[in-house]
Amino acid sequence: MPELPEVETVRRGLAPVLVGQHITRLTLRCADLRRPFPPRFAERVKGRRVESLDRRGKYLVARLEGDLCLVMHLGMSGSFRVTEAGARSGPEPDRTHDHVVLTLQSGARIRFNDPRRFGAMDLVDCDRLETEPPLAGLGVEPLGADLTVAFLRGAFEGRSSPIKAALLDQRIIAGLGNIYVCEALWSARISPLRLTGSLVDGRGRATAGLTRLPEAIREVLRAAIDSGGSSLRNHFRTDGSLGTFQHAFNVYDREGEPCRRATCGGNVRRIVQSGRSTFYCPRCQH
């Protein structure tokens, strides 16, 4: 599910409720998620104040008092639901899949819901955040200053994986997933089958397609964040409402439908690459 825009939407929803608050209780309602919970998870978190809530790739990082970071991943089906202090209504409780419940000093409650349990929660010393799992080795932030044509040229030159696979590789760029890779490649008019090495010419210069790629990635991510992300099956905003970017897809989940590029006239095709669906327009993506 959640790629960078969805995780960023969640971060923006949680931050006003969470930051500055003391966590008065953490309740676990299942044995584990994708990985076991950290040892003594509840007691290590209890009583600490949340100093900030940041995002790194698809991870949320809550910096807790005492230089302890709570690192969270939504996996495929994870979501957070917030019930404000004293609220009479709010997102419906789900006894089956609300796996972690945080209670704050304000009285607000934050429930982590994850039917498939592909999500994860870890505790890491803040000073080792970038050098220890799960964040160690993550690539550049696509909305930061590091994602440039020169960076991609260096990352791609001499390699020969399809560009689709390279953009999904979190060690190169952190935060892109299946949807936004498809959308960004359409926007940059690059075929997902294109080999990375072929995006750099014989003299080591970026091709026209590669030159378009960083801005294409940024634009699709920014637009998706502005729409509150994409909602395919799951609610993911913290108030239970849906993102709307799925209505703006140009290729994703549009197999057989006309390409949205004016004057193209092609039709969106679905193929499978490394076991996952790729959607693209064979007529205008080269």
Add this chain to the structure above:
DNA sequence: AACACCCCCTGTCGGC
């Protein structure tokens, strides 16, 4: 290095 598979787990949807 980079494939092609597996797996984790649950829910939903389409076809028969």
Add this chain to the structure above:
DNA sequence: TGCCGACAGGGGGTGT
């Protein structure tokens, strides 16, 4: 209606 397979936004592991 029910059953069954395919598939789903992620990540990690194997073996070739």
